Amino acid sequence: MAMERGSFAARHDFDALPLSENVDVRCAQFSEIAALSQMAHRLVPGVRIGTAELAHYFSFDPESILTFSRNGDLVGGMAFLFLNDRGHDALLLDEICLTAPETHYLASANEEVAAIYIWAIAATGRGIAGLGKAAAHLRKLRFRNADCYAQPSTVAGRDIMKATGFAPVPSFQPDLWCYERPWHRQPLRMPGAIIQARSFADARY
Numbered sequence: 001m002a003m004e005r006g007s008f009a010a011r012h013d014f015d016a017l018p019l020s021e022n023v024d025v026r027c028a029q030f031s032e033i034a035a036l037s038q039m040a041h042r043l044v045p046g047v048r049i050g051t052a053e054l055a056h057y058f059s060f061d062p063e064s065i066l067t068f069s070r071n072g073d074l075v076g077g078m079a080f081l082f083l084n085d086r087g088h089d090a091l092l093l094d095e096i097c098l099t100a101p102e103t104h105y106l107a108s109a110n111e112e113v114a115a116i117y118i119w120a121i122a123a124t125g126r127g128i129a130g131l132g133k134a135a136a137h138l139r140k141l142r143f144r145n146a147d148c149y150a151q152p153s154t155v156a157g158r159d160i161m162k163a164t165g166f167a168p169v170p171s172f173q174p175d176l177w178c179y180e181r182p183w184h185r186q187p188l189r190m191p192g193a194i195i196q197a198r199s200f201a202d203a204r205y
Helices: 030-043 051-060 085-092 125-137 155-163 191-202
Strands: 024-027 065-070 073-083 115-123 147-150 177-179
Touching (some): 030 065, 030 115, 073 085, 073 125, 115 125
Parallel strands (some): 115 147
Antiparallel strands (some): 073 115
C-alpha cells in the first residue's frame, strides 16, 4: 500500500475520518480502469498489475475499486481484496500471492467478507481527503465485520497507517499492519473509567 504526492498529518481512527465535501468517492466504472492502472504505476512503488489484470478483479467484484475525483478530475483511487475465511488465513500465513491473488481466496457476493486487504491507495494533491468516504464505503453491511490489513510500501503510506489506527501484527506475511474495527475491540477496564461512569450515572440534572 502506498500514497504519494499528498500529506496526511491529522490523526484519526480510520472509521472516524472526516467526510470531505471536496472529494467525490464512488465505485469505479469499467471505462476508468486504464487510467487508474496508470495512476497506480506512477504513484505506487512496485506495482506490477496491468490494466487487463485489474479489469479481471474489477469484473469479479465491482465494489473493490473506488475512484476519488475533485471537480470532475480523477485525483486518486483505492483498491481492495475482500477476503473470505480461507483468504484471511492465507494472508496471515503468507500463502497468497498478493500481486495476483487467486479468486478462490476472495469473498463472492453471497459470502461473508472475513478480512479486507487494502491493495493500493494512489492519490495526488488533496485526493487523500477521500479516505474518509472510502472508510464509509467499508462500513456497509457486507464489509463492516471485517478488519482491514495493509502493507505500507512508502514512508507516506506508513505515516497514513500510523495516523489512522493501523498497527503491525504478528504474521508470516512481512510487514503486515492491521486496523481492528472499533466494535471488535475489548473495552478498557480501568478503575478511573469505572469511577467516572458511576459518577455520571449518579448525577442528577
